[in-house]
Amino acid sequence: MGHEQTVAALLKRFGRTYADEAGITLRDTPAPLYRLLVLTTLSSVRISADLAVAAARELSAAGLRTPKAMAASRWQARVDALGRAHYVRYDESTATALGRGADLLLDRWHGDLRRLRDEADGDPARIADLLREFPRIGPVGAGIFCREAQAVWPSLRPSFDERTLRAAADLGLPDTPSTLAALTPPDDLARLAAALTRASLSHTRPGELLAA
Structure with a gap:
């Protein structure tokens, strides 16, 4: 699975922000x-x-x-x-x-x-x-706020905390904010950060994304 496919699968399966869920x-x-x-x-x-x-x-x-x-x-x-x-x-x-x-x-x-x-x-x-x-x-809390608020505060983009970057690496994605951000439109960065967090919490493996 290429990086773009992985990101698309992540957003489809996990791409709901925590703000939206709340x-x-x-x-x-x-x-x-x-x-x-x-x-x-x-x-x-x-x-x-x-x-x-x-x-x-x-x-x-x-x-x-x-x-x-x-x-x-x-x-x-x-x-x-x-x-x-x-x-x-x-x-x-x-x-x-x-x-x-x-x-x-x-x-x-x-x-x-x-x-x-x-x-x-x-x-x-x-x-x-x-x-x-x-x-x-x-x-940790400041990271949570920033990764969600980047949806409406462009100056925060890209905002990926340590957990999201580790999750990206575990899924075979780039693990630096700028290279990870290049894989999706700016307006989707908050959703991608949430998706990576959710994938980490659910211990999702790369092969499971396509299966879903």
Whole structure:
């Protein structure tokens, strides 16, 4: 299987972003970008991606879709929403992190992550550094946010973290961001990053892609 065939098979089988799975229609506007930040916070602990997505959906259903709503919510209400998604091991600490993160976003960037991007002059490394100022978000979390946000922030492209690059190598694909990005249109890079992550989590082998 050639590289282009492998990428096409990956996108067909696994090419749904985690934002999309969490019900986030990602746009370069404050509310969906904040919901992606919430999903990133939820994903930044040792917990399954499915549970993180379910928790993001539950928080959204509870009306916690903006930093103002999150900051104004009761801590117990956040814990309860996480519990409904069975996100129970880290529910209390994550509820605290979400509240503090919302306060930081409101105080420093007026609730708008585009201001964070502008403060960084669109530089991917600086964006990642600023994201790491949010509670719970470390290098892995910053990578999660950037690989999803590249769908609407072109300055982040190509954004592939260590896990996606290892997955690419395991599937016989180029394992540097620029060579990997050359295999698909720019608008599909976020989907490719998600597909590689999903392939890694499911331990998919190259031959299994064509079989699917």
